[in-house]
Amino acid sequence: MKKLLIVTYYFPPSGGPGVQRVLKFVKYLPEFGWHPVVLTVQDADFPARDESLLAEIPKHATVYRTKIFEPYKLYRKLTGKPANAPVDVENIPQPNRRKSIAESFAEFVRETFFIPDARIGWYPHAVSAGRAIIERERIDAIYSSSPPYTAAVIARKLHRETTVPWVAGFRDPWTGFLSTPDRWLIPRMIDRHLERGVFEDASIVEAAWKGILHDITGKMPNINRQKLVHLPNGFDGEDYPRLEHQRNQRFTVTYTGSLYGKRNPKTFLKAVEELVSEGKVDTRMVYLKFIGRFGSEVQEMLRTSSVRDAIEIVSYLPHGESVKELLRADALLLIVDEAAGSEEIVPGKVFEYIGAQRPIIALAPEGAIAELMRETRSGYVAPNQDIPAIKAAFIECYQNFLYDKKNFQQDREAVKRYDRREITRQLATLLDTLSPLS
Secondary structure (H helix, E strand, O other): OEEEEEEOOOOOOEOOHHHHHHHHHHHHHHHHOEEEEEEEEOOOOOOOEOHHHHHHOOOOOEEEEEOOOOOHHHHHHHHOOOOOOOOHHHOOOOOOOOOOHHHHHHHHHHHHHOOOOOOHHHHHHHHHHHHHHHHHHOOOEEEEEEOOOHHHHHHHHHHHHHOOOEEEEEOOOOOOOOOOOOOOHHHHHHHHHHHHHHHHHOOEEEEOOHHHHHHHHHHOOOOOHHHEEEOOOOEOHHHOOOOOOOOOOOEEEEEEEEEEOOEOOHHHHHHHHHHHHOOOOOHHHEEEEEEEEEOHHHHHHHHHOOOHHHEEEEOOOOHHHHHHHHHHOOEEEEEOOOOOOHHHOOOOHHHHHHHHOOOEEEEOOOOHHHHHHHHHOOEEEEOOOOHHHHHHHHHHHHHHHHOOOOOOOOOHHHHHOOEHHHHHHHHHHHHHHHOOOO
8 A cells, every 4th residue: 555644734633624634534545545644743732622533533544743833822922812812813803903012013023934834843843754754654645734834845845855746735825815924025025935836846736625726826827737636625424423303492503613804703693683673583583603713803793792692602612513513503604704815715614514414604705605505505605795695595594494494405416526535535546646556
């Protein structure tokens, strides 16, 4: 069996959506002739921790963990944040929110010195360990998972030193994306130089949504497009337990994930508030459940809403419990960031929603999400600022619940295309082209 070195920062006990893509690759790759060897971090300052995921690391996987210098303890001290404060959901505030002097200074440090990102302190440890692993394990190919983009820079170094073929995987675009720093001239030039080097040197560049590939070709029109490949995110049917169906007493809409900055529930809350004030929705029959990690601005929105009595805020849950919450809901809320290019964004969470077989109310522009909803017949799409459209989607789901209408029927054949096992098979096929059997 051939061996694949997977360079990834996000791996159990890390939680969050970035973990699932790699974890499922690790789970299913042996079925297609590849043994996964994981190079990851130890004692990392993960945005979210999920100790339950450690049990999901397959016994067949070989896992190496190395040291990393994490700067976020210093960041919290500089900004006066608690020691356990989640940094990521506070790093992308609303555009009209003013930062403190300490926050502005910390952001300047981040923009200037942490290139390509704050995980660059992993680079020397990972490169040293990677060299030894490639020789010891007789690695046939390398796969890197980004963000953080440091993982791609590490893999590039190993690829150049060893000539082992390399697939650079991306779950988000690199420079210029809504979650990446707005750097000043010199750091920006360095970051773009690293980005270009990765795209040029990688044997294959693999992206979780097509907009990432469009971003690459926009930056590098002359890149060899034959090495740009789209492998969508997906869901693992084995993650969904069989729960005894119990009808909820109230119409339950569930959101799971993170909310911050331009990804917020402001317009959704306004739509529900208007429906209540118009007498079309009874708050005693509605339950809005927000599960995950939320920036302070979002928490304030939820706590000050006129329908706050119908809202429950739940902190981050282990992945298995989060999936159960999806299955207990009557509808699922998806919110896509309000930003340039958001019509291309397809968050990994939407596939978990699709796998739960519950109607989705997606606040997203016309684009990739809308196409996916139509393809799989998984729910409703309303532009984030279109209050009437959001109200129409909500009221239809609400009335279906009240009158027990069974109007939701997914296209199960279309849904099957997004099974994690199938996506892993496609990755293995790519790897086989780079490292054929001798």
